[in-house]
Amino acid sequence: MTVTTTAAGTANVSAATANAAASAAATAEATGPQSLTMAKALNTAMADAMRADSSVLVFGEDVGMLGGVFRITDGLMAEFGEQRCFDTPLAESGIVGMAVGMAINGMRPVIEMQFDAFAYPAFEQIVSHVAKMHNRTKGKLKMPMVIRVPYAGGIGGVEHHCDSSESYYAHTAGLKVYTPATVADGYRMLREAIDSDDPVMFMEPKKLYWSKDQVDLGALRAEHDAGTSTEGRAAVARPGTDATLIAYGPSVPTALAAAAAAAEEGRSLEVIDVRTLVPFDDETVCASVRKTGRAVVIAEAHGFASVSSEIVARVQERAFHYLAAPILRVTGFDVPFPSPKLEHYYLPSVDRILDAVDDLQWED
Amino acid sequence: MTVTTTAAGTANVSAATANAAASAAATAEATGPQSLTMAKALNTAMADAMRADSSVLVFGEDVGMLGGVFRITDGLMAEFGEQRCFDTPLAESGIVGMAVGMAINGMRPVIEMQFDAFAYPAFEQIVSHVAKMHNRTKGKLKMPMVIRVPYAGGIGGVEHHCDSSESYYAHTAGLKVYTPATVADGYRMLREAIDSDDPVMFMEPKKLYWSKDQVDLGALRAEHDAGTSTEGRAAVARPGTDATLIAYGPSVPTALAAAAAAAEEGRSLEVIDVRTLVPFDDETVCASVRKTGRAVVIAEAHGFASVSSEIVARVQERAFHYLAAPILRVTGFDVPFPSPKLEHYYLPSVDRILDAVDDLQWED
Amino acid sequence: MTIHADHSAPETAVEDQAADVRTKFGISVEDYMLPARHQIQMVNPDGTLRPHDEQGTEPGHEYPTPSDAELMAAYEQLVVGRRVNDQNSALVRQGRMAVYPSSHGQEACQVAAAMCLSEGDWLFPTYRDAVAVMTRGVDPVEVMTIFRGDWHGGYDPKEHNVGIQCTPLTTQLLHAVGVAHAAKLRGENTVVMAMCGDGATSEGDFHEALNFAAVFHLPVIFFVQNNKYAISVPLSHQSVAPSLAHKAVGYGMAGERVDGNDLVALLAVMDRAVKLAREGSGPLLIEAHTYRMQAHTNADDATRYRPDSEVAEWQAKDPLTRMKSYLADKGLLDDAASNRIAEHAEAVATQLREGLGEEVPVQPLDLFKYVFAKPTPQLKEQSDMLAGELAREESAK
Amino acid sequence: MTIHADHSAPETAVEDQAADVRTKFGISVEDYMLPARHQIQMVNPDGTLRPHDEQGTEPGHEYPTPSDAELMAAYEQLVVGRRVNDQNSALVRQGRMAVYPSSHGQEACQVAAAMCLSEGDWLFPTYRDAVAVMTRGVDPVEVMTIFRGDWHGGYDPKEHNVGIQCTPLTTQLLHAVGVAHAAKLRGENTVVMAMCGDGATSEGDFHEALNFAAVFHLPVIFFVQNNKYAISVPLSHQSVAPSLAHKAVGYGMAGERVDGNDLVALLAVMDRAVKLAREGSGPLLIEAHTYRMQAHTNADDATRYRPDSEVAEWQAKDPLTRMKSYLADKGLLDDAASNRIAEHAEAVATQLREGLGEEVPVQPLDLFKYVFAKPTPQLKEQSDMLAGELAREESAK
């Protein structure tokens, strides 16, 4: 159930879903640069991984015939058959728990939680088993599993369809947490997650599913085959000198827009796309802050006890004497994710980021 | 299942449980100061609340005839009958979900999750309903519910019996999170939680169940009846001038021990007991840090994306120019809670706290 | 009748229950708990009454026909419900509402679920049960608040004893159990109707809710609208039990299947269930066979996963036309009554159009206002921050 | 036999299945899925064989008696299992082990659960099933690692196809389902034994596991040891179903009850279940009636919640003495065999005493070593920090 409102200024979801489906249906086999949505990049990553390794399985709610409510698994059942891409009964703990057993027995499950808040019924399986199995058995049992979670807001969804749940997972020892912000990273990071022998919570910013970029799939595939890794490597999404904006997933485009706006006012902001929350790239992030001396962390999630708190904490631990001002945060408020017509006021915005940048004590 | 080891230097749990039971059985009706365990203080708080208000109900797994595996509900079924204190089928989501319905229909449920990790099956009910019901109905439905969670380590428990799960709840908008560190606060805070019209995650440091203090129950009852509140009020557990140790729940005694040790070496450490994580007492904490200029945050939980990250983040936001050194953290490592013989190496210790204090750049 | 089991002596326990049931219904305990072999159906799709011995009943599973007055009142709600569904779908198409999970085709279930209850009873609906909520008396425009995106819910659950329309599947069944439990502890005579879909029966909370209700012997009717799909997933991927009603046995409760497009049968079965529950039978499970005639929501494309022929087949079983012919044949429904009912339906549709036509200004600071009963300094601070932003924006205009 | 249901036409589906079952067993589909009216019991508590018509069997629920060789091998494991339980409890009392949830009284279930499986099959045990794990061939000392507190688990699950002993209740049933599913997708013939207790059947994961196994038609045996208590909570507070085996019906699978202290009946029922599952019957649910003779663990005080008289009653049904008289009466067990078996049991007890006598030094840096297959810089940093601390401590000595 996804609600769209003009008040919130978001795209119409039913239309957007149909578009995603249409573009997902189009094959993306060209080698040169082409315009691709993140939805299609993710879809292609799964298809490529399934082609490369018959132990890769895709399952969840509505991922088969329907291709997922966001159409991210579109066409996989048709190409790989009902044995390798299939619908399960409607039970998230069941999906994750069954995936644990499959991973124990030689498979590499890639499972979809339909929406962020609908992964909560599986919380025990994720925290008590997915995260702990490798450690508990001293590595005898690996958990090569990807749990895909469409997350965060910005699409006018009703409650329970817009939670930013990444902090729950990032706080859980034993899980890796990836979240792509660009189309190319969608492909790169999902392939890497599927290859990983560690369990990966793969957080997909659902408002970016229909974002487009020029990407060269051939080059991305070659990169993958060469073993290039993004795990633990933040990207400098935009270089700058005056202050650092640290963002991830759905907030990266907002941070970039803020940096563009600031540039017009003569302020040079560097934007870091964290990419993998666990492991975290201390080096890249701290190098930037040491250079600029100022930082704002941006995330949609409630700020309290979150990944953004962590980023602030670790950067001040490591770059304290380079800081000209406290590190500030622009995050979702500590309130339940609001209804569609109010989400606009909840979400980090360009203005709110610029306000925070202004507060970085430039006169001191 | 609780494992005790001499290696970990913890008390024998079966013996301790029996002691708790014995002391719980003894009535605690005297008005003058007396020696009381936290177990008995919590037990008395529930009994007093049940006497005062017939809509207060206690239920969960083994809380009836057995009095709970930690005997915290000992005697309640005998005094208040099977209608007001009873065992449920073994299903945590069921317990919390049923409690939501009871709260909708005029009751004030006080429910027990047997151990920290066994609250995870109820995660969806807690996050999607307990936390959101008041907001979603614009206050038409209140959630006067207490979810008691024995948490954290230090008792030689096997895996899943020692998780520090407070950060999951503190990050969830709509929940209040209390955690007492003293016997008196055990009584005070549980009564306040039961009185509260907001849902309270009541995190009980299980290693402190058998800690004793001299307390005056008569005075505490009078304090309660006068409406004194601890919500959002941190306590200065020990005054000091050179640096601030910020701790809560199970880490408070460790912090106090570290402060005592530091005092012998001539360093004066102030210890803050945060008491309620949500709401957080910015005033008291920041006042202390502004005074001392240095701080260490101590918590058993994994450090990453936790309540301790939050404390660091908000203190540096609010007291940046008073800081002589970065705020450091002494927390559990980012690894699954270890087996009994290894927990000693995982838990924040006096030495580790003193090391952190030494690292607070005293030479600068 | 109290079905109870004492497992410490498993053999005799079953025998005790069997004795109980044999006394009351002349059947075995399993025959009491198992649904009748066929679904209960009283009126054929063409509106003709089925012969009594073909209504699917069996000893212990016998249902009195509802009164004429009840049938007429229910039919009126059925017509209103259909009109509401179609009006809402139109509002969505016009962009005046964002999303609507229509119960078109399932209105007989919606009406029966609400009408079998008394005033003090409670109803716990899902996102698809807006018509049931309105049938219970809740203001139609308030019901639509959530689908319009103004707030998460628009009505006061305590005004008509209706839980919020619930999205996380089957979580509401446990709330229903809790409400019933609280009422029972206070000695109140409250029956609770707990609704969910076929797909939802796979969730763990379904199991926990049924078991809690059975163990605490609570007057909860679990009402499953088996509309054959959970979004795109057909029932055969949810369950291979002989029927969903068969799940009752595992909890020691009685189950029944009913034609969910036959309002007469539904009322008969649900009325008796409420009566049994109020008399102390403990919980009951009722599965209604029906069909979701439209897509899951307007954002869904049902042609991707089901054939038109299947939809056409169910079109022929429409609950509305069936009830209309039945009542007309019975001489209960004349043109005057038909017109009056149609006017009522139109009036509700107008109310919806008008109510949803007005753009209600949203209050940004409401974000913070209802999070807690006792506010926190942190939210005060955040609220002030947003207020400041808004004021700056306002003055910049 | 394949029990399948097509719910889009509920009436005929049940009839199809009924036809299937009638052909194979001459009974209705419900009679196939419902457990036999009485538990299956072959040997009386005093060791005498029950007359065939009093063994509880019914058409479709008939069980061949296990072979003499199998009975003798199982008896040997029974004796070893009892010795292991008692040895471990003694080690706990001596402080050489921290905790042990004993299956004293339930050893017949333990032995049957392991022995009915073939080499390539899998077993998913709970914390209480150490004896089943050992019976499957896992080294006893490795099994005790967790209870000693050295590490969370001590054996390699892949060496004998035994999942880790699981604490979060019923979570392991889903792992069992996944293992079976993976094997099925690869065309392997693996049967999976998934164990849990009576209390655990109340958890949502129990429901989801049974349903997934049924929908995907997987060869999983769900084996519930109904020992009448979940810590202090008696079965009557967990379920009011006629039996736990009755829960099978709700998933479209067959259920059966068996005397859990009668090793002969257990082997008969479990062997047939494994055979049916391997032949493609889909999952099965077996409930064994047994009793936890000791406290939940050494930390528990069972006198707080159950009367001595109840324990005494079950003492008289002990699986060991019963099997011993039965085999002796049958002329299978002479003194020589008894002695040999006793020696075997002593040897295992000695192995436990010696293995758990040695204090194994713990490796603090192991904390970080196994969290991930591919390590993170953060854990490297934390590991170095601890290594530094340890080095400082060492040099301070």
Ligand SMILES: Cc1ncc(C[n+]2csc(CCOP(=O)(O)OP(=O)(O)O)c2C)c(N)n1
């Ligand atoms: C816990 C949970 N998981 C997933 C979803 C997403 N979802 C919404 S409706 C739906 C299908 C429900 O099917 P059914 O129970 O048959 O009800 P129907 O929509 O057919 O009325 C799904 C999967 C959800 N709302 N809650």
Ligand SMILES: Cc1ncc(C[n+]2csc(CCOP(=O)(O)OP(=O)(O)O)c2C)c(N)n1
């Ligand atoms: C999810 C979960 N909730 C609670 C517990 C705590 N607990 C451990 S054993 C137990 C009782 C289990 O009873 P039963 O399933 O009958 O098994 P038994 O101990 O009798 O073998 C409980 C409540 C747990 N381990 N996991």
Ligand SMILES: [Mg+2]
């Ligand atoms: Mg449905």
Ligand SMILES: [Mg+2]
């Ligand atoms: Mg038990």
